[in-house]
Amino acid sequence: MRKLLTCLVILASGPLAAQDAVSATAPGASAGTGADAAPVVSAQAADTTEQPAAQPAARAGAETPPEPAAQATDGIFPAQPPETVEELRWIKRVVAVFADSPNDPLFRRQMEALERDPAPLAFRDVVVLTDTDPAADSALRQTFRPRGFMLVLVGKDGQIKLRKPLPWDVRELSRAIDKSPLRQQELRDLGQRGGVAIGR
Numbered sequence: 001m002r003k004l005l006t007c008l009v010i011l012a013s014g015p016l017a018a019q020d021a022v023s024a025t026a027p028g029a030s031a032g033t034g035a036d037a038a039p040v041v042s043a044q045a046a047d048t049t050e051q052p053a054a055q056p057a058a059r060a061g062a063e064t065p066p067e068p069a070a071q072a073t074d075g076i077f078p079a080q081p082p083e084t085v086e087e088l089r090w091i092k093r094v095v096a097v098f099a100d101s102p103n104d105p106l107f108r109r110q111m112e113a114l115e116r117d118p119a120p121l122a123f124r125d126v127v128v129l130t131d132t133d134p135a136a137d138s139a140l141r142q143t144f145r146p147r148g149f150m151l152v153l154v155g156k157d158g159q160i161k162l163r164k165p166l167p168w169d170v171r172e173l174s175r176a177i178d179k180s181p182l183r184q185q186e187l188r189d190l191g192q193r194g195g196v197a198i199g200r
Contacts, residue, residue, distance in 0.1 A: 076118050081129045084139050085154055092127040093177060094154040098146035102132040106149040110167035117170040124177050125156070156182055 085094050095114070099107035107130075114121065114128055121128070131140050144152050144160075151164040153176060162176055177183050 076121055076126060077115070077128050081127075081140070085129075085143060086158060088127060089158045090156050092125050093156055094129055094152075095121070095126055095173065096129045096131070096140060096144060096152040096154065098130075098141065098144065098148075098150045098152070099132045100134050100148055104132070104149055106167055107132060110149075110151060113167060113169045120170050120174045124174060124183065126173075126177070153177070155180055 082088060085096075088094055097107060097110050097114075101107070111130070129140060131138055131146075134141065144150070144163075146152075149165065149167075151162075151166075151168055153161045153163075153173065155161050161180065178187070
């Protein structure tokens with residue numbers, strides 16, 4: 001009988017011991033959770049401290065590649081123009097802009113018009129050369145003999161296509177270029193290669 005009672009006491013005390021074990025480990029578990037939360041917070045803090053350093057790098061990377069527009073208009077207004085137009089023969093069309101001073105209102109209007117819309121000029125292989133110093137008597141000035149303001153369009157063949165005493169906009173220049181036989185041939189070749197011409 002005593003053995004039976006001992007067995008019953010042991011069996012009854014088993015679930016109580018298990019509950020005590022669970023309640024004893026629960027605070028430890030919550031403490032463990034708290035301990036786990038601390039590294040997460042520190043990791044987030046580390047992330048926020050690293051983000052400002054990463055953002056400038058991304059911005060710097062975004063600024064490094066040149067914009068398509070910059071690539072399209074590169075070389076139209078050379079910092080160091082060639083000595084003579086002959087150097088550009090069969091390579092570029094030349095728009096030469098002359099004036100007796102860089103402050104000439106006609107010269108300023110002309111340059112503003114060209115710089116405002118350079119993409120059609122780039123598409124037509126145009127380079128813009130300027131001369132606002134009559135005293136220097138440059139080779140460009142000796143070739144074209146300008147008087148005051150003058151705009152000269154020279155084809156790729158080196159021949160003068162037009163002279164104008166007043167500013168022209170990019171659209172007018174583009175139309176004048178597109179009428180030339182050489183330009184018509186270029187457009188046909190471009191069409192055969194699958195290129196797209198811009199009609200501006």
